[in-house]
Amino acid sequence: MKTVTIDPITRLEGHGKISIFLDDRGNVANAYFQVPELRGFEKFCEGRFVEEMPDITARICGVCPEAHHMASTKTLDAVFNVEPSSAAKKLRELLYSAFYVYDHTTHFYILGGPDFVVGPEAPPEERNIFGVIRKVGVEAGKYVIKQRMDALEIVSMIGGRKVHPTFGVPGGISKPLKETERARIEEMAKEEVKFAQFSLKLFEDIVLKNKTYVDLITGDTYTHKTYYMGLVDDKNRVNFYDGKIRVVDPDGNEFVKFPASDYLNHLEERVEPWSYLKFPYLKKVGWKGFVDGKNSGVYRANTLARLNAADGMATPLAQEQYEKLYETLGGKPVHATLAFHWARLVELLYAAERLLELSQDSEITDPNVRRPITETPSEGVGVVEAPRGTLYHHYQTDERGIVQKVNLIVGTTNNHAAICMSIKKAAEGLIKNGEVSPGILNMVEMAFRAYDPCFACATHTLPGQMPLEVDIYDSRGKLKKRLTRF
């Protein structure tokens, strides 16, 4: 038996590691993806002032702190049983839309995109943001950087900071928006809509017009037929900030739709002895192991999952792109893991359009952005769609608002079982008779990169490659061969 270890891939608030075991004929016997870090938020948040949870839990992730801050702030609304004013809700969603523009842009251009824009088989030294800039041109590269920074600027106008913004209070946000700020946001939002269209055009020219890529996307190596989860509004359209959680089955039919407060009736988590991260699954289907299909409780979240779980997009241009995606890929639901990248760009356009809509809403300069707190705090659940999947925060407090219990199901965690399965399937499809070429490294990476998982948080914003190393050991654990990316 040989072991192929990929370690480190890069950090997932620490580290991610892949071990692939080969049988005697050199084919894949099993594959494991391990998350080797735990910080213990669910324990050390006990005893804290509940109103500080948005700022404490933001430190779970410095790449998507807005998602934790927002889920936590919504949990505070529930804990204090207070409904934020309309202006406050719109400003929260406005900030959140800008955050999505920023976050999806970084993933597409810096992390996921290079595989397609430069090419999955391009030389590794080209397959990064610099390669992307060379391909699209320096001017376009600068344009991408500017649009990304503008979106971040909008986040900091409302949230006060670029990393770890602080604005969420139960019943609203910390300060109103000035008219001059609103006008500036509107101006930037118009450009973000154009930028999202530019990105979709780029995807069409480079990916959709290339049959090899389309075959790769639709091929079996990167496909899993699973359930899909996402927040939807009252018309079953994708929503990042609020709504009900809808789950569709592998045939695309609604399996369940539930409010955040009911999550414990629908989700359970499994513990495995070889990973610090748990494995959520659908309670009413049950855990059947790392398998897909209608009888397995494994579900997926994140971009394509949200599109699959919804009936459409709430903005006109994104809706056109939504229809085009399903027409091109053979109707709903789409099970192709690599199509998460395309869905990300459809969402980028929706986020930009929604940002523009909200920036033109005269109500957002209403000074009434905080509702008074009148009720004794107790318990609450808050949910948002983090870019990487549905994010659940659940707190119980005593009557003084001191946290007693915390439960968190984090975006990437939803996809944990699916990521393991995708890595295994890609490895099975690519490793035959013990032949492990350096080319496999990127193909295995592509299997999980589509999920934009949080262990990619870092590479999100940085040019370059996730460090990969494959060690092949013989059955006595002796290193026989070492392959590195370069």
Next chain:
Amino acid sequence: MGKLKLGFYWAASCGGCEISVLEIGEKVLDVMAVADIVFWPAAVDFKFSDVEKMEDKSIDVCFFNGAIRNREDEHVAKLLRAKSKVMIAFGSCAVDGCIPGLGNATTVKDIFTRAYHETPSTINPEKVEPQPKYSIPEGELELPELRENVSTLDEVVDVDYYVPGCPPVGEQVWNAIQAIVSGKLPPKGSVVGASDRALCHECERKRLGNKFKTIYRPYEIVPDQEQCLLEQGVICMGPATRGGCGALCPKANMPCWGCYGPSPNIEDQGAKMLSALASNLDSTDEEEIKEALGKVIDPLGKFYKFTLTKSILGRVRK
């Protein structure tokens, strides 16, 4: 003179420090003109094995962020210390322990119990817990073991300079990099890329000299946007916190949370804040004082959120 060799690494952290480095924007290109990055798992494709092969002290400056939570964090910190001429504790986790350091208010056993047994969504009838070594039919899988206590970087290796903040703001990162590139480094042990004064000195809120009678939780009051938050009875960590960020949180109409750590010449941020509270309280009546300060039900979380690991409290008795 050849180009500077820089290394970057993260241990138990959130990734925000990496983002803050990029806040310097196009200046990254200026840095690249005078420096080579020889290790940065996030950005370039060098591995531990590459670092192990380096001569000792061959990295000019290593920026290390993240707290020391598990055995791997500790191992890499020691490895990078050996290979680096200058070791910088970068960001609140490495400097003061930050939020991961709150793990010292509990135990690894209790963290495991909560995460893998108690949480209401967890179904674990066989009482499974992650194992440092686990045998599977095909072989063995390993996980780095958690250390019983979280440590700051300087508790496990010798540290030359400190860059505080959660995360350090981009402008201050640039200040620190400029100091390094120009070779104008202060004495060993200094804080680089932050202010030498308390946060209040850079806060634009007006101080009217008022004192407060009641402490308000942030949701109990809609604070005036212009006046000092502490004067309004909201616990703002400004007086006990090092400046450098530009008072970002008070500008957002939120109190300073204290992420830049203790203000200069202060040993313990929490003790300093308690003293600042007491001296701003408008009462000499013992009962009144007791009632007012009694609202600070969680002094550990309020005063030591970012510095528990480094504080005089340190950790819970285990």
